Amino acid sequence: MTGPRHADRPSHTEGSPTNPDLLEVAPGVVHETVQGWIPELATEEELRVAMEKAFDYRGDVTLTSKNGTKIEGYIFDRVTGPSLATSFVRVLLKDSSQRSKIAYADIAALAFTGRDAAAGKSWEAWIRKYWEKKASGEGDLNLQPESLD
Numbered sequence: 001m002t003g004p005r006h007a008d009r010p011s012h013t014e015g016s017p018t019n020p021d022l023l024e025v026a027p028g029v030v031h032e033t034v035q036g037w038i039p040e041l042a043t044e045e046e047l048r049v050a051m052e053k054a055f056d057y058r059g060d061v062t063l064t065s066k067n068g069t070k071i072e073g074y075i076f077d078r079v080t081g082p083s084l085a086t087s088f089v090r091v092l093l094k095d096s097s098q099r100s101k102i103a104y105a106d107i108a109a110l111a112f113t114g115r116d117a118a119a120g121k122s123w124e125a126w127i128r129k130y131w132e133k134k135a136s137g138e139g140d141l142n143l144q145p146e147s148l149d
Contacts, residue, residue: 035059038111044084050110051078051089060094060114065106072113073100 034057039050054061055078062072076099077090084105091100094114 033116034112035114035116036112038109041107041110047084047104047107048080048087051075051080051087051104051107054110054112055089057112057116059112059116061091062111062113063089063091063102063107064109064111065102066108067106068108071100071102074114 034053039046039053041047041050055075057075060072060074062070064070071091071093073091073093073096075089076092079086079088081087085103087104088101089104091102092098093100
C-alpha cells in the first residue's frame with residue numbers, strides 16, 4: 001500500500017492556478033534615518049515611540065534628564081512598564097564601560113547624536129561599491145565581505 005505522492009497534490013498538477021509570485025510574499029523593511037533627529041517629547045506616547053526608535057538605533061544617543069544632566073551612549077536594553085516611572089533604558093556610556101539605568105519619567109530630551117554605525121551597509125550599497133571599483137579598474141577585486149575590525 002502506498003500513500004499519495006507529493007507530485008499528485010492539486011497544486012502540482014497541470015492547469016494549477018497557483019501563482020508562485022503570490023505565495024509567501026512579505027513586504028521589505030524600510031529603515032528610517034533618525035541620525036541627528038531631536039524628537040518632540042510632549043506626550044507620554046511621543047516619549048515611548050522615541051525611546052523605541054532609540055533602542056533600535058545603531059548609534060549613540062544623548063539623553064537629558066529633568067535635572068539637566070546629559071548622558072551620552074548606546075541604548076542596549078529597555079523595559080517598558082505600564083507607567084513612565086516603571087519604564088527604563090539601560091545605556092552603555094560613551095568612551096566608558098560603565099552602564100547607566102534611566103527611568104523614562106526622568107527623561108526631558110533625547111537626541112540621536114551618534115553616527116549610525118550600520119548606515120549605508122546594505123547589500124545593495126555593497127554591490128554598488130564593488131561595481132564602481134571594478135569599473136574604475138581597481139585590481140584584486142573579489143566578492144568577500146569586509147573585515148569587521
